[in-house]
Amino acid sequence: MRNRAVAGAGRPQSHARPDSEAGMKAIVSLNAGSSSIKFALYRLSGGQLDFDAGGKIEGIGTSPRLVARDAGSETIVEKTWPGGDALSHENLLEDLFAWAATQLGDRKVAAIGHRIVHGGVRFAAPQIIDDTLLDALDALIPLAPLHQPHNLAAVRALRLLAPLLPQIACFDTAFHHGMPPLATRLPIPRAFHGQGVRRYGFHGLSYEYIAGRLREIDPALAAGRVIAAHLGNGASMCAMRAGASVDTTMGFTALDGLMMGTRSGAIDPGVVLHLQTQVGMAAQAVETLLYEQSGLLGVSGISGDMRTLHASDAPEAKEAVALFVQQAGRQAAALIPALGGLDGLVFTAGIGENDSEIRAAICERLAWTGVILDLDANASNAPVISAPDSRVIVRIVPTDEERVIADHTVALINRHGRGRR
Numbered sequence: 001m002r003n004r005a006v007a008g009a010g011r012p013q014s015h016a017r018p019d020s021e022a023g024m025k026a027i028v029s030l031n032a033g034s035s036s037i038k039f040a041l042y043r044l045s046g047g048q049l050d051f052d053a054g055g056k057i058e059g060i061g062t063s064p065r066l067v068a069r070d071a072g073s074e075t076i077v078e079k080t081w082p083g084g085d086a087l088s089h090e091n092l093l094e095d096l097f098a099w100a101a102t103q104l105g106d107r108k109v110a111a112i113g114h115r116i117v118h119g120g121v122r123f124a125a126p127q128i129i130d131d132t133l134l135d136a137l138d139a140l141i142p143l144a145p146l147h148q149p150h151n152l153a154a155v156r157a158l159r160l161l162a163p164l165l166p167q168i169a170c171f172d173t174a175f176h177h178g179m180p181p182l183a184t185r186l187p188i189p190r191a192f193h194g195q196g197v198r199r200y201g202f203h204g205l206s207y208e209y210i211a212g213r214l215r216e217i218d219p220a221l222a223a224g225r226v227i228a229a230h231l232g233n234g235a236s237m238c239a240m241r242a243g244a245s246v247d248t249t250m251g252f253t254a255l256d257g258l259m260m261g262t263r264s265g266a267i268d269p270g271v272v273l274h275l276q277t278q279v280g281m282a283a284q285a286v287e288t289l290l291y292e293q294s295g296l297l298g299v300s301g302i303s304g305d306m307r308t309l310h311a312s313d314a315p316e317a318k319e320a321v322a323l324f325v326q327q328a329g330r331q332a333a334a335l336i337p338a339l340g341g342l343d344g345l346v347f348t349a350g351i352g353e354n355d356s357e358i359r360a361a362i363c364e365r366l367a368w369t370g371v372i373l374d375l376d377a378n379a380s381n382a383p384v385i386s387a388p389d390s391r392v393i394v395r396i397v398p399t400d401e402e403r404v405i406a407d408h409t410v411a412l413i414n415r416h417g418r419g420r421r
């Protein structure tokens with residue numbers, strides 16, 4: 001099973017070659033989190049990447065469930081594992097790759113690209129993973145203790161399964177590397193900045209996709225001042241000037257900024273001190289409270305899922321939704337000075353792409369910027385949801401982080417292959 005699990009696993013790293021020379025290939029994108037693994041498979045032919053299938057394994061550690069869809073969004077696999085609570089990420093990755101090998105048929109996996117949450121101050125671009133890089137990424141675990149270990153565990157598990165298969169790290173922080181220095185500073189004693197206690201920003205792969213997609217569909221707007229709102233379970237916003245990040249709501253960690261499904265977002269740091277010194281909570285308990293028990297879940301006491309809250313009549317659910325909107329408006333407004341105005345607002349991710357009520361409520365809070373929504377376009381999730389006379393163009397752009405990872409992966413193995421010749 002091991003050898004069969006990853007098609008083409010035996011090719012040495014240094015032999016990774018452009019597709020035109022190497023025949024039919026495939027690229028895999030992976031986003032391994034604490035309780036889920038998202039993946040996408042792409043066919044690589046003639047230098048072109050075509051989506052083949054993708055999906056996720058959710059519920060890792062409790063009751064894992066795999067769902068995969070093909071390019072036509074048809075479900076092609078649904079699987080649960082009896083006694084699945086005992087299965088590790090490694091076990092599930094092995095099963096996932098056995099399935100992927102079947103799905104890909106004769107196509108050989110040329111490389112795997114990973115979403116790696118933290119690239120620190122050093123990594124501004126994707127990297128081929130080797131021992132030295134893994135050590136450097138291990139050293140960043142204290143900066144992202146809840147995400148980075150899972151990202152790296154997947155890399156290591158695949159190295160065991162397929163030792164010679166090139167693996168590429170694509171960093172969620174990289175897109176924000178060029179932020180103006182002030183946007184990276186925290187107002188605490190400056191020595192900490194040098195120790196890495198600074199603002200990094202996250203969701204960078206999503207924002208990179210949005211910036212690239214905007215250049216294709218609306219080049220004039222792409223060249224202007226845009227706030228991209230990634231509203232999913234995790235949520236953030238990015239101020240982009242001519243497609244480059246100039247400020248963002250997440251900072252040192254992915255806890256800052258907007259209220260999220262289960263994360264608090266920005267709160268008075270005095271609350272953390274109070275919980276520890278007055279309430280007597282241990283640091284670990286505060287961490288769990290802020291990452292897993294707060295946000296929509298904490299305020300509603302019902303769920304961290306926006307759809308569930310919309311379906312509830314409970315006043316607490318309504319209050320949680322209202323607070324989400326209020327916080328989103330506040331955070332968006334706080335980004336505008338970095339842009340010196342606003343030409344466009346782009347909604348993406350689960351809530352941003354699908355939830356017309358939340359979009360309308362956020363836009364209402366930003367009406368003073370010149371946003372006028374076309375209510376029908378908004379209700380139907382149209383690509384442009386602002387009215388013709390709106391000073392700010394409002395768009396929905398479905399994000400595709402896996403695609404960005406796959407694109408980077410191909411580019412890097414091609415460059416690497418050329419460099420080796």
Ligand code: ADP
Nearest residue numbers: 231232233234304305306307349350351354355
């Ligand atoms: P993740 O950050 O895990 O990738 P998603 O981008 O899938 O999350 O977003 C999940 C959120 O999007 C949930 O709150 C969910 O309720 C919401 N969502 C997804 N689809 C819809 C929809 N059709 N209508 C409203 N909300 C949706």
